[in-house]
Amino acid sequence: MNxxxxxxxxxxxxxxxxxxxxxxxxxxAAAAGRWEQPLAVVxxxxxAGRYLRAHPLLLVALLAAIVALxxxxxxxxxxxxxxxxxxxxxxSRLGIRLFA
Numbered sequence: 645m646n647x648x649x650x651x652x653x654x655x656x657x658x659x660x661x662x663x664x665x666x667x668x669x670x671x672x673a674a675a676a677g678r679w680e681q682p683l684a685v686v687x688x689x690x691x692a693g694r695y696l697r698a699h700p701l702l703l704v705a706l707l708a709a710i711v712a713l714x715x716x717x718x719x720x721x722x723x724x725x726x727x728x729x730x731x732x733x734x735x736s737r738l739g740i741r742l743f744a
Contacts, residue, residue, distance in 0.1 A: 645653075696703045707725075711718060
């Protein structure tokens with residue numbers, strides 16, 4: 645195989661690799677597109693959590709409103725809050741930071 649044939653083979657291989665990369669990029673884009681909406685919801689939830697963390701009085705006011713509006717469900721909400729608090733503590737101990 646002479647130099648010209650080798651260069652032509654390299655050029656053909658380059659074309660095949662470029663085509664393969666284009667197919668792979670298209671496949672990745674299609675897979676990422678399926679996750680766009682769920683990730684947007686998660687992103688909004690994290691933004692809301694960061695906002696509430698930055699404004700603790702608003703969080704207290706929301707909790708007070710919930711308690712005032714649903715006194716009969718107070719124990720249920722207290723249980724949920726306690727569960728959320730315990731989960732947060734466990735995750736904090738594991739080094740997982742939420743809303744940071």
